[in-house]
Amino acid sequence: MGKIPFDGRVDSVQPRIRLLRSFDEVSHNYLGYALRITGSVAGVERQFSVGIGKSAQAKQQFRVGDYISGECLPVANPDLEVVDFYKASSLWNTPGEWQQDVGPPPWCEIPPDLDVYRERGHRRLAEYSYDTHCLACMWGCRMAVEMIIDPWNPSRKEYRQETFCYGPLNCSLYEAGPNREVPGRQGMVYVEEDWVDEENTSYRADDE
Helix, strand or coil: CCCEEEEEEEEEEEEEEEEEEECCEEEEEEEEEEEEEEEEECCEEEEEEEEECHHHHHHHCCCCCCEEEEEEEECCCHHHCCCCEEEEEEEEEECCCCCCCCCCCCCCCCCCCHHHHHHHCCEECCHHHHHHHHCCCCCEEEEEEEEECCCCCCCCEEEEEEEEECCCCCCCCCCCCCCEEEECHHHCEEEECHHHHHHHCCCCCCCC
């Protein structure tokens, strides 16, 4: 399949991270950035999302309000991605303007390097809050989650998506939502308690 053209206005730039769960163990794969765009893809007007690499973001410095064009491919495995398209190339950025009547949140600046997200750590974010308040924020993140149900039979997997916040701990829009449950072998269930989030962000001050 040849690549398809796209263009439009950038509505959000967030980290594109895949989360692997195996009962109470987690690991992250930092893939790049996810751009949510309102525009045209393959000649169809719609809202869609495109995954780009770390180097592409470092070069183009996309942010909310910019106008982007390029070429991309549909994702091969939607279970492992939160974007509709990826492998973007021939990227072109026309800087736009983001109008924000009051100060953040949400934070709509050029997002930092992926290492900054890794260092800051995340805490769970209620999906309703993400969809309502955090879609444009550079500290919001929707992750594709791959869960290994049985470590002795790694082919047993389930998939879902989870939302997280990397932003300041005192953000007025933040809501944690319910504790997350992870299925395991023989019907066991691991509940990720609040202390996990507290430990992930323990070194940060409230305004960091």
